[in-house]
Every structure is written in structure tokens, then in C-alpha cells.
Amino acid sequence: MAEVLDIAALRTFTSIADCGGFHRAAAAIGLSQSAVSQHVRRLEKAVGRPLVERDGRGMRFTPQGETLLSEARKILAAHDEALFRLGRGERETGTIVVGSTEHAADRILPAITGALQERYPAYGVRFRLDRSGRLNDGLDRGSIDVAVFLGDARDRESAPAGALPLSWFSAPSWRMPAGGAPIPVVVIDNPCTIRRRALETLADHGLPAEVVVEAAYLAGVTNAIRGGLGVGLLADVGPPPEGLERRDDLPPVPPELLHLRTRVDAPARLAEVTAAAVRELLATRV
Incomplete structure (x- = not known):
């Protein structure tokens, strides 16, 4: 008998991807974590290969799992659309x-x-x-x-x-360095488009710059700027971040x-x- 991909198990499988793990998926769809694991094992039995593997303290999909995830979304979309057309379900x-x-x-x-x-x-x-x-x-x-x-x-x-839109920001008390000293710049670590734009803009205008803080996340950048450690190029949508002010004495960035x-x-x-x-x-x- 041909193997069957169970619809309920496929929904659980996509929930694991959407929620970032077994525990969160279980909470989101109202199942126990053991039930979520059983659904995955059912799918693994159907495809004959492991679908997830340990990754440190978490998990990740195997290549076969990634393939099934893509196919599962297509199957579920077709399944739900069919039920809708038959008057037995809701679309979207x-x-x-x-x-x-x-x-x-x-x-x-x-x-x-x-x-x-x-x-x-x-x-x-x-x-x-x-x-x-x-x-x-x-x-x-x-x-x-x-x-x-x-x-x-x-x-x-x-x-x-x-x-x-992009603008330069600093703490209100921050002042440009005197005597042609490098401008201290706060950036997100590489790769980062705005980091590159900031350093390229200063270099294009002949202004020496020095990266004084590299942060993994934007919150680290804004905290360092707020602390007066340097200037930073940030998205400029709405009012300035709390504790920061725009700088008009640095070259504009498109x-x-x-x-x-x-x-x-x-x-x-x-x-x-x-x-x-x-x-x-x-x-x-x-």
C-alpha cells in the first residue's frame, strides 16, 4: 500500500517551522509536545527519512525536511481550497x-x-x-x-x-571631534547595508572615520549612540529614537x-x- 502524508501531521509540521520549534508549535495549535513529536514520526515513516535533527539545544530541518515543508504548504493550500469550493471550509x-x-x-x-x-x-x-x-x-x-x-x-x-530615509543621529551632548580626528561611528556588524553606506559616505566626503562600536542588533547601536560613544546612521521614519537627535553637520545620505x-x-x-x-x-x- 502506498504511503500517505497525513493532513493533520502536515499542519503540525508547518507549525513547527512557523513557531520555531516543537514546544512553541504545541502551544500554538493546542497539542501536547508528545503529540507533535508523534506527528513528525508519522511523516518520517511515510517518507522513509529523518525530517528533523538536533542543533545544539534546538532543532533544525534536514534537507528532506526542508523539501517536505515546501511540499506541505502546497498540499495544505490545495486541500483547504478544495474544501472551500465544496462548501466545507473557509478560505484564507x-x-x-x-x-x-x-x-x-x-x-x-x-x-x-x-x-x-x-x-x-x-x-x-x-x-x-x-x-x-x-x-x-x-x-x-x-x-x-x-x-x-x-x-x-x-x-x-x-x-x-x-x-x-536615512539620517545621522547622536546623543544631544555629543560633539564632533576637533582637529580632524576620526569621527567615531557606531554600526551593526557585517554584513550590513547601512553600515556600508555610512562608512562609504564619510569616505567620499574626505572625512576620516573609526568604528568604535559594533553591535549584533539595532538596539545595541541605539544604546551606544545614546551613551555618547559616537554617531550612527539610522532609518529616519517618524520621530527620532528616544534620547537621540538628528545631525545636520554630517553629509546627507540618499x-x-x-x-x-x-x-x-x-x-x-x-x-x-x-x-x-x-x-x-x-x-x-x-
């Missing part, structure tokens, strides 16, 4: 996972949330903040539905979603293009709705 239910780089996420994500809740009222919305490379990986795997990010677009599937991608088989018009929300926000800059 579930969770939309939105990925974003950290820059201006505190302004961009609420705007996206409002637009998605209006267009897809039956969906929940969950966010993932990460580097653009990992967001693109998530889109390829199908664990992220739509992402807005800075940096190089991975392929022609990306579309522009507006231009993110806006940075935002890219938008959706996963294969994402809900209809997801890219259009998301891009419109981002562009509207950037146009107002309130």
Missing part, C-alpha cells in the same frame, strides 16, 4: 508570517499589520526580525510568507517597496531601497497589500 485562514530587517521595524510592522488585518481578517499575523540573508532563506523554505528588507535582492522575484519578496503560493495579493502599506508609511513619515 491561518497565520501570515512577516519578515523584516530591524531598521524602522517599529514603524513599518504596525503599518503592515493594519493592512493585512483589513485584507485578510481571518488570518493572524506573526513577525520575524532577522538579517536579509536569513529572511530570504525563510522565504525559500516557505517558513516566511512575505518579507521587507534592505540589501541586495536575491533574485528577480524581489520588488521595490519604497525608499527608506534613501536606501527596500525590497519585498513573498514565498511561493503566498496568499493572493499579499505582495501588493504589503508594499502599499510600506509606501504609504514612507510617504507620510509621521
Whole structure:
């Protein structure tokens, strides 16, 4: 008898990817963790290969698991669409996972949330903040539905979603170094598009610069700037971050293009709705 991919187990499997692990998936879908594990074992028996493996204290999908995850989303979409057409289900239910780089996420994500809740009222919305490379990986795997990010677009599937204004910021008490001394700059560690833009801009204007703080996350950058350790180039959408002020004595930096991608088989018009929300926000800059 041919093996069968159980629909309930496939839903559990995609929840593991969306929630970031067995424990969170169990809580999200109302099952025990042992039941989640049983669903995975059922799928592993059907495909004849391991689907997940330990990764330190966590887990990750095997190559076969990544393949099944992509196929599972297609199967579930077709299954739910068939039930809807037969009058036995509701279309467009579930969770939309939105990925974003950290820059201006505190302004961009609420705007996206409002637009998605209006267009897809039956969906929940969950966010993932990460580097653009990992967001693109998530889109390829199908664990992220739509992402807005800075940096190089991975392929022609990306579309522009507006231009993110950039400005220099410092603590109010910070002063430019005297006597041509290097300007202390606070940045996110490599790879980072805004870091590159900051250092290139200063170099193009003949201003010596020195990286004095490298942080893994944007919060570390803003805290270091707030502490007076140097200046930083930040997204400039809305009021300045608390405790910081814009600098008009440093060279202006043109806006940075935002890219938008959706996963294969994402809900209809997801890219259009998301891009419109981002562009509207950037146009107002309130």
C-alpha cells in the first residue's frame, strides 16, 4: 500500500517551522509536545527519512525536511481550497508570517499589520526580525510568507517597496571631534547595508572615520549612540529614537531601497497589500 502524508501531521509540521520549534508549535495549535513529536514520526515513516535533527539545544530541518515543508504548504493550500469550493471550509485562514530587517521595524510592522488585518481578517499575523540573508532563506523554505528588507535582492522575484530615509543621529551632548580626528561611528556588524553606506559616505566626503562600536542588533547601536560613544546612521521614519537627535553637520545620505519578496503560493495579493502599506508609511513619515 502506498504511503500517505497525513493532513493533520502536515499542519503540525508547518507549525513547527512557523513557531520555531516543537514546544512553541504545541502551544500554538493546542497539542501536547508528545503529540507533535508523534506527528513528525508519522511523516518520517511515510517518507522513509529523518525530517528533523538536533542543533545544539534546538532543532533544525534536514534537507528532506526542508523539501517536505515546501511540499506541505502546497498540499495544505490545495486541500483547504478544495474544501472551500465544496462548501466545507473557509478560505484564507491561518497565520501570515512577516519578515523584516530591524531598521524602522517599529514603524513599518504596525503599518503592515493594519493592512493585512483589513485584507485578510481571518488570518493572524506573526513577525520575524532577522538579517536579509536569513529572511530570504525563510522565504525559500516557505517558513516566511512575505518579507521587507534592505540589501541586495536575491533574485528577480524581489520588488521595490519604497525608499527608506536615512539620517545621522547622536546623543544631544555629543560633539564632533576637533582637529580632524576620526569621527567615531557606531554600526551593526557585517554584513550590513547601512553600515556600508555610512562608512562609504564619510569616505567620499574626505572625512576620516573609526568604528568604535559594533553591535549584533539595532538596539545595541541605539544604546551606544545614546551613551555618547559616537554617531550612527539610522532609518529616519517618524520621530527620532528616544534620547537621540538628528545631525545636520554630517553629509546627507540618499534613501536606501527596500525590497519585498513573498514565498511561493503566498496568499493572493499579499505582495501588493504589503508594499502599499510600506509606501504609504514612507510617504507620510509621521
